[in-house]
Amino acid sequence: MDAYLIAMLVFAGFYALMALGLNVIWGLTGMVNLGLVGFFALGAYASALLTTKLFWPMPLGWAAGAVVAAAAGAVMALIVARLRGDYLAIVTLGFAEVIRLTASNEIWLTNGTDGISGIPGPWRGDVSPPEFNLIYLGIVWTAVAVVFVLLARLSHSPFGRVLRAIREDEDVAAVAGKPVLWFKVRAFTIGAAVLGGAGALYAHYNAYIAPDGFAPLLTIYIVLALTAGGVGAMRGAIIGALFVIALLESTRFLSAIIPGVSPVQKAALREGAIALSLILLLRFRPQGLIPEKTRTKAFP
Amino acid sequence: MTRDSSPAPILEVRALTRRFGGVVALDGLDLAVRPGTVTALIGPNGAGKSTAFQCVSGVIPPDGGQVLFQGRDITGWRPDRITGAGLVRSFQIARGIPRLTVLENLLLYGPAQPGEGVISAILRPAAMRAREEALRERAKAVAARLNLTRVLDNQAAALSGGQKKLMEIGRALMAEPKLLLLDEPVAGVNPSLSAEIATHIGSLRDEGMTVLIVEHHMDFVASLCDPVIVMAEGRFLVQGSFAHVAADARVQEAYMGRRVHA
Numbered sequence: 038m039d040a041y042l043i044a045m046l047v048f049a050g051f052y053a054l055m056a057l058g059l060n061v062i063w064g065l066t067g068m069v070n071l072g073l074v075g076f077f078a079l080g081a082y083a084s085a086l087l088t089t090k091l092f093w094p095m096p097l098g099w100a101a102g103a104v105v106a107a108a109a110g111a112v113m114a115l116i117v118a119r120l121r122g123d124y125l126a127i128v129t130l131g132f133a134e135v136i137r138l139t140a141s142n143e144i145w146l147t148n149g150t151d152g153i154s155g156i157p158g159p160w161r162g163d164v165s166p167p168e169f170n171l172i173y174l175g176i177v178w179t180a181v182a183v184v185f186v187l188l189a190r191l192s193h194s195p196f197g198r199v200l201r202a203i204r205e206d207e208d209v210a211a212v213a214g215k216p217v218l219w220f221k222v223r224a225f226t227i228g229a230a231v232l233g234g235a236g237a238l239y240a241h242y243n244a245y246i247a248p249d250g251f252a253p254l255l256t257i258y259i260v261l262a263l264t265a266g267g268v269g270a271m272r273g274a275i276i277g278a279l280f281v282i283a284l285l286e287s288t289r290f291l292s293a294i295i296p297g298v299s300p301v302q303k304a305a306l307r308e309g310a311i312a313l314s315l316i317l318l319l320r321f322r323p324q325g326l327i328p329e330k331t332r333t334k335a336f337p
Numbered sequence: 338m339t340r341d342s343s344p345a346p347i348l349e350v351r352a353l354t355r356r357f358g359g360v361v362a363l364d365g366l367d368l369a370v371r372p373g374t375v376t377a378l379i380g381p382n383g384a385g386k387s388t389a390f391q392c393v394s395g396v397i398p399p400d401g402g403q404v405l406f407q408g409r410d411i412t413g414w415r416p417d418r419i420t421g422a423g424l425v426r427s428f429q430i431a432r433g434i435p436r437l438t439v440l441e442n443l444l445l446y447g448p449a450q451p452g453e454g455v456i457s458a459i460l461r462p463a464a465m466r467a468r469e470e471a472l473r474e475r476a477k478a479v480a481a482r483l484n485l486t487r488v489l490d491n492q493a494a495a496l497s498g499g500q501k502k503l504m505e506i507g508r509a510l511m512a513e514p515k516l517l518l519l520d521e522p523v524a525g526v527n528p529s530l531s532a533e534i535a536t537h538i539g540s541l542r543d544e545g546m547t548v549l550i551v552e553h554h555m556d557f558v559a560s561l562c563d564p565v566i567v568m569a570e571g572r573f574l575v576q577g578s579f580a581h582v583a584a585d586a587r588v589q590e591a592y593m594g595r596r597v598h599a
Contacts, residue, residue: 190459195444195452195469198437202445205434208396211416212426213446214512215453223455333441334490 043170045286050177051239052278055255056262057184058231060274062110064263064329065192066224067204068117069126071256073232075133076106078251080233081240082140082147085156088241095157099237106233107226114225118218133253141248152247156240173242180238181275184231189271191227198333200224201269258285265318267325276326284311345408347372347516347547348393348424353402354571355388362388363399364571370516375538375548377562377579379555381592385571386551387429390520394426395419406516421448423515427505427522429551433493439504440476440489446511447472472511479507483537499530506537517541519550523557535561559583567591 055077062070080102088098117128140147147153159176161169191197199220202210211217240246258281266277288307298306318326346369355363362385370376378386392399395416404412406424414422425446434442450472451457452465480486483503488496496504502522509517522538523531535557538548552558558565559579567574567582569591575582582588 187459190461191455194458194461195450195465196455196458198441198445199453201437202434205436206432208416209428209432209434210445212394212396212420212428213508214417214420214448215445216415216417220453227455329436333438333444 040167040170043167043174045282047170047174047177047242049279049282050174050181051235051242052259052262052282053181053275054177054184054235054238055232055259056266056274056278057181057188057271058228058235059259059263060228060269060271061188061191061200061224061231062228063260064269064274065197065200065204066221068114068221068225069122070129070225070228071126071253071260072113072129072131072133072136073259074251074253074256075129075136076110076229076232077236077239077255078133078136078140078248079109080106080236081246081251082153082236083233084237085153085240085246086146088157089153089155095159095241099234099241102237102240103230103234106236107230110229110232111222111226113229114222115218118221130253130256133251133256137248137251140251147248150248152245152249153240154245156244156246158241158244161244177238177242180234184234185271185275188227188231192269192271193333196220204269261315265315265325267327267329269329270325270327273325273327273329280326284314344372346370346405347407348549349403349405350389350393351403351405353389353392353404354400355385355392355397356400361571363392363402365402366568366571367573368566368568368576370547370549371564372547373542373545374564375542375550375562377558377565378549378551378568379553379558379565379582380568380574384568384591386568387520388571389568390426390518390551394424394518396426420512420514423513424518425509425512425514425516426518427509427520429520429524433496433501433504435494436492438490438492439480439485439496440473442493442504443476443479443507443511444469444472446508447475448512476507476511479510483507484533499526502526502530502534503537506534510541514546516547516549519548519552521552522550523552523554531557555579555583 055073059070059073062068083105084098084102087093087101088095113132117125120128141150158169160172199210199215202213203217203220207217262277262281263274265280267273288310291310295306348370350366350368353363353366366385366389380386391397393404395414398413403410406422411419411422434445450468452469457465480489483506485500485503485507488500493504506519506522523534526534531554538561542548550562563578564576565579565582566576567588574587574591575585
């Protein structure tokens with residue numbers, strides 16, 4: 038049970054990192070990004086390949102994962118410069134699928150659907166599996182803490198103020214004298230870097246990655262996490278990630294304690310319970326668990 | 338008032354054209370705004386006034402023609418560059434950033450904030466904090482001037498219609514304009530606030546700012562603006578004092594329609 042709980046907390050850390058990354062792109066800047074799992078996958082593959090094929094040290098691999106995803110994010114921001122809303126959603130969703138299908142088919146590089154195994158993990162093999170999990174728990178949540186502090190500072194700065202303005206009304210931000218595209222490119226790059234870093238950490242925890250692990254469902258979970266936590270608030274992203282993991286995992290047990298239902302019905306009950314909780318949350322707390330607040334006060 | 342005795346115009350629009358599909362919104366518009374004036378741009382609905390504002394401020398690019406600001410060709414520039422050059426516009430329907438406070442809306446328009454760079458935003462060097470403090474002081478002064486001090490910490494979404502109009506002017510002032518373009522600053526505003534806004538604009542002119550106003554309230558235009566430029570069907574029609582253009586038969590025709598000669 039302990040091992041299970043720790044593994045879930047590690048995954049909550051990955052979710053929190055992804056929600057933080059998405060929060061810069063979507064929460065602050067208002068650019069819909071349904072392709073976040075694509076950036077996550079890029080980071081995972083970049084680090085996995087560099088450490089297994091070129092034997093880079095792990096920290097360098099993680100950094101490379103973030104850099105590769107960041108570069109893709111910058112290019113993406115330029116491509117979608119004039120798109121908004123639904124169209125942005127379509128293009129970014131397409132991007133993630135392109136990444137997944139490329140990983141499935143470029144077998145010479147990615148080993149296709151068989152995936153890459155034997156990805157090194159810190160002290161894996163030197164310590165017992167429970168100890169490894171604990172070490173990784175520390176690494177992931179340290180990363181969450183560092184990213185959170187950096188992004189919270191960004192968010193509550195003049196830079197964050199401009200991003201919020203772009204989210205609400207691009208024309209006004211431009212007339213306010215702000216080069217909108219340059220801000221969007223930077224926001225997308227930063228967010229994608231965090232997503233890529235999260236992917237790299239995930240690869241080395243799991244020791245194995247395959248295209249199946251980067252399906253669009255993961256994107257939906259993170260969007261839900263951010264919506265539940267509170268769009269725009271960095272604390273909300275973390276709370277939302279914990280909330281979604283708790284929801285996903287607790288409903289596993291919920292269906293087990295209800296007697297007289299078949300396994301198929303249990304699975305349906307679980308999904309129903311998840312959907313119901315989110316609908317209730319959004320009905321009674323549409324601003325999310327942690328609403329976005331501003332810290333700029335004229336009269337403190 | 339003749340155009341010959343005037344100094345070089347601060348804004349000059351030459352043969353500006355803009356089409357939307359088959360609709361010709363601007364059909365070779367020429368106009369000039371002299372520095373130190375509060376100039377009105379009037380004309381019947383559909384004359385192309387708002388489109389002229391959009392093209393001059395860079396929000397939409399013109400199809401042809403030239404926009405010269407302080408003698409410099411700014412045609413087709415991005416809006417942020419035009420604002421940076423000192424030509425700042427307001428929006429017709431007050432477009433406050435609803436989820437930012439009034440103070441933040443004002444600060445947003447502040448130029449030269451190093452904290453808009455990523456590294457500075459994270460490290461918060463002294464230069465950024467000093468600039469933020471200077472901008473806050475200026476925002477407070479602008480708010481005091483426009484009677485917005487009490488609502489500085491309110492979200493823009495919570496303002497009354499009149500306060501939104503005042504904030505729209507205040508934001509533009511934060512960008513340190515040399516030429517201020519106001520798009521219907523008193524549309525939907527009660528008469529007493531309308532008079533107050535006229536006073537504010539008058540004192541801005543007295544301090545040396547140039548203002549170009551699109552407005553439909555003729556009392557407001559008559560009391561505040563000189564000269565008045567009339568446009569119709571996407572072109573310059575006539576320019577002069579309010580009394581002069583109001584007496585012009587072509588202006589009456591543009592507003593009232595043509596007499597049908599049987």
